[in-house]
Amino acid sequence: MRKIIPFVLLIIILNSACEKDDFCIQNPVTPKLILRFYDEVNRSSLKAVNELYVWAENKDSLFVNISTDSLVIPLNTNNNQTIYNLSKGNIVEQFTIDYTPKNEYVSRSCGFKIIFNDVNFTPNNNWISDFTALETSIENQNSAHVQIFH
Amino acid sequence: MFKYFINILLFLTVVDGFSQEQSKDSLSTPKDSIVYKSPYGIRLGIDISKPILALVDGDYNNGFEIVADYRITKRLFIATELGYEDEKNQEDFTNSVAKGSYIRLGVNYNLYENWLDMNNEIFAGLRYGFSIFDQTLNNYKPNVVNGENNGSPYFPADLVSSNTTSNLTAHWTEFMLGFKVETFKNLFLSASFSYKIALSVKEPDNFKTLYAPGFNRIFDTGTGFGFNYTISYLIPFSKK
Numbered sequence: 001m002r003k004i005i006p007f008v009l010l011i012i013i014l015n016s017a018c019e020k021d022d023f024c025i026q027n028p029v030t031p032k033l034i035l036r037f038y039d040e041v042n043r044s045s046l047k048a049v050n051e052l053y054v055w056a057e058n059k060d061s062l063f064v065n066i067s068t069d070s071l072v073i074p075l076n077t078n079n080n081q082t083i084y085n086l087s088k089g090n091i092v093e094q095f096t097i098d099y100t101p102k103n104e105y106v107s108r109s110c111g112f113k114i115i116f117n118d119v120n121f122t123p124n125n126n127w128i129s130d131f132t133a134l135e136t137s138i139e140n141q142n143s144a145h146v147q148i149f150h
Numbered sequence: 151m152f153k154y155f156i157n158i159l160l161f162l163t164v165v166d167g168f169s170q171e172q173s174k175d176s177l178s179t180p181k182d183s184i185v186y187k188s189p190y191g192i193r194l195g196i197d198i199s200k201p202i203l204a205l206v207d208g209d210y211n212n213g214f215e216i217v218a219d220y221r222i223t224k225r226l227f228i229a230t231e232l233g234y235e236d237e238k239n240q241e242d243f244t245n246s247v248a249k250g251s252y253i254r255l256g257v258n259y260n261l262y263e264n265w266l267d268m269n270n271e272i273f274a275g276l277r278y279g280f281s282i283f284d285q286t287l288n289n290y291k292p293n294v295v296n297g298e299n300n301g302s303p304y305f306p307a308d309l310v311s312s313n314t315t316s317n318l319t320a321h322w323t324e325f326m327l328g329f330k331v332e333t334f335k336n337l338f339l340s341a342s343f344s345y346k347i348a349l350s351v352k353e354p355d356n357f358k359t360l361y362a363p364g365f366n367r368i369f370d371t372g373t374g375f376g377f378n379y380t381i382s383y384l385i386p387f388s389k390k
Contacts, residue, residue: 024242029293030307062304076305077292103292103310105356108370111243111293114307 024110031115031141033097035071040129040149046070049150053087070144077101077114088127088150096122099138115139121146186267187389190221193338195382197233211247212236217380219258224390227258229275231378235363244290246357250283252364254324268332269384271340275326279346281364286315287357316354320362322346328378336384341377348372 039047046069054063054073062073076082080100086093099116106113116138121131130149138145200213215233222228236249256277262270292307328342348368351359361367366374 024293028295030295032295056304059304074295074304077294078305078308082305103290103356105358106293108241108244108358108360111241112290114292114294 026110028141029106029110029113030077031138032072032074033138034141034144035146035148036144037069037148037150043149049088051089055085057083075116091127093126093128094124188269189384189386190388190390191384191386193219193382193384195380197378197380199379209238209240211238217382225260229258230255233364237361239360243293245288246285246360248283248285248361250281250363252279252281254279254364270332271330273328277324279322279324279364281320281362283318283363284315285318285354285359287312318352318359320351320365321349322365323349338382340380344376346374
């Protein structure tokens with residue numbers, strides 16, 4: 001009996017140590033949209049947008065008066081369209097993103113993530129002159145999904 | 151005075167020697183001829199922890215297990231467990247229910263040397279387990295990134311009702327350690343711990359098998375563990 005007790009304890013300890021799937025460490029799970037801003041003349045060089053205000057239609061501001069050449073924004077997973085207002089100073093650009101959301105199971109602790117397929121971008125060309133979609137589906141945040149020229 | 155004490159001590163050593171001589175004699179007497187026989191038969195019982203868990207644990211909806219073993223040699227028993235379990239799995243982002251039946255089949259080996267006519271056991275066991283069950287994903291909440299300072303997300307995800315059921319199976323092996331105590335004549339109380347290693351688990355489409363009846367929670371590594379508390383009655387066929 002005395003020989004068995006430590007053995008049982010050992011197995012219990014080994015087991016409790018195996019519970020490594022209890023915390024979701026994979027972040028971000030659902031990818032955000034990454035935009036990069038380029039110069040409209042010299043199209044290979046990045047160009048920061050100054051006085052940039054970002055908010056989604058009927059929502060609070062996400063970014064206020066920032067200066068950046070790279071923008072990371074979340075998409076609405078409950079809908080198949082997200083309309084963002086990208087304001088450069090006083091000029092408001094309405095940037096519409098259409099997509100088909102799809103759920104994808106990750107793990108016990110992380111649950112489901114949403115990936116976005118058939119992505120389409122529609123700017124209304126107020127200060128954005130052109131854009132190039134680099135991806136048609138947004139599955140991760142490893143690189144930019146769209147290039148914006150201004 | 152000292153002479154007096156020494157004399158008494160000398161007398162005592164003589165007595166000692168004498169009794170020693172006697173016990174040597176008794177060794178030559180024939181050995182005790184009484185042989186303690188132990189019963190052989192089938193032992194039937196139920197797991198008493200599962201109905202209690204169903205009442206106490208909100209996530210454990212229902213459970214029932216019948217246990218049986220049959221003694222084949224002095225130390226070896228063929229053992230089986232048959233059961234039904236229904237358990238809810240509430241995770242951070244998913245809510246699912248697994249329910250179904252299982253069978254575990256194997257052997258127990260008694261490591262304990264009993265005194266006299268006692269029939270207690272400390273056993274080690276091996277099992278093969280098989281389960282047929284349904285897992286229903288009730289609903290889930292897509293995992294979206296929190297806002298700044300871990301605030302609520304910019305676009306909070308709605309709870310999505312899924313209600314998809316998959317028919318699943320699981321095979322596994324099990325190592326058990328436990329003990330059985332005969333409390334009244336032929337009535338045994340038993341407790342055991344088991345460590346399970348999944349051999350194959352059928353996974354549903356775009357989801358995961360989180361729980362298998364008889365196996366309990368399936369960890370990332372394909373392992374699991376369980377406890378059994380049983381009460382069983384021995385129907386003796388013969389004594390050997």
